[in-house]
Amino acid sequence: MSTTTPSRQPLPDKREPVLNTVDRVTELCFGLFMALTFVGAIKAVTAGEDAGRKLFFAALGCNLAWGLADAVMFLVRTLADRGQRLSLALTVKREQDPAAAVQALRNALPPALEPLVDDNELELIRSRLAAATTLPPRAHFQRDDFIGAIGIFLLVVISTFPVALPFLLVSDHVTALVISRVLTLAMLFAAGFALGRYTGAGALKAGFAMTLLGTVLTAAIIALGG
Template sequence: MSAITPAGHSEPEQRERILNTVDRVCELCFGLFMALTFVGAVKAATAGEDAGHKLFLTAFGCNLAWGLADAVMYLVRTFADRGQRLKLALTVKQEQDRAVGVRALRDALPAKLRQLVEDTDLERIRARLATLSTLPPRANLVRGDFVGALGIFLLVVLGTFPVALPFLIINDLTAALIASRLLTLAILFTAGFALGRYTGAGAMKAGFAMTALGVLLTVAIIALGG
């Protein structure tokens, strides 16, 4: 799909960053919580000889599966969102009634923005869409989308790899489990810190809040037998 310049001409869409700070932090935290709960759940089942290596392979395999699933869902969301935008653009372009075209654009706005945008603003957008010579007939995934999916896969797998690593290098299963959980909390603090600085909510406050969430989850896992 193309972007519209003030002169009414179309230019190739300038792709935004594949993942912003919020997306990266959320993906990482999802992976960490998943690994934390999974390690707690399988600890008892893998007890015995070579339990550490079994836990490492199990946790790492789970991270691979989660990363793959998340990458695929990223492609699905991207395709669906792009298709929705293209459908709106085609609808507005082909609509002969200006009022109907403006109404379609307004309905596509988030509810909180509808009161801030005047019909005259939407009419200018409708007019620009109407003058576009061509629009793609259907939404497609492009190379950058697959690069983004790969980035998500690597973020989830590599970001949560330290959680599984203690089971490979520490022989004592209990000590490895404690080290794994401490590493998880440290990464969660870092993620919360980054999120708080990005949103202006306070880096340290957000870091400790994310860590507290991890502690509560760990306590729940232990209480449930993990």
């Protein structure tokens, strides 16, 4: 009686998020800090009925510009990283000396991982790269790169509203400033909370730490003329 080994079914592709939690938190906080520099300079805003409007649109314009710049730099960084990885793969594939190829892979490992990976494991990677037939000659942008760039732009711009919108909706600047600061602290805490859960550092602890860090960093930015 013959037996047949069941064929291995391919696992469905697991789609990774375009921006991970660290990306989202850092971009959101960056937008908050940029908007806070304008709120911290509230005394410098021209007095009058449209002072709040001027402050809101000044903060929004700043974050629109920085959101665009940050999105473009995200694309540059993504393509550069992809190009560096592809260059390593092509170097290993074309290297005739297996030992030299393995050493190239070892040199590319992060210092924390290097002692944990032996040459036999790197040789498996080298042999797979040597047999690969689908490596592109150069790095290219992918659709998700542009989705990520748009996401970064929107995160920086959206972070303007909790900070600056109260000055557009509330005529009393003192009250608007209190609302703005409360919303900002809440967002900083939420950002730290999410980051703490993602890294396993403790959500509540990270939330309070991010709130404190954001307060100190904003004060430093304003003091330095930001």
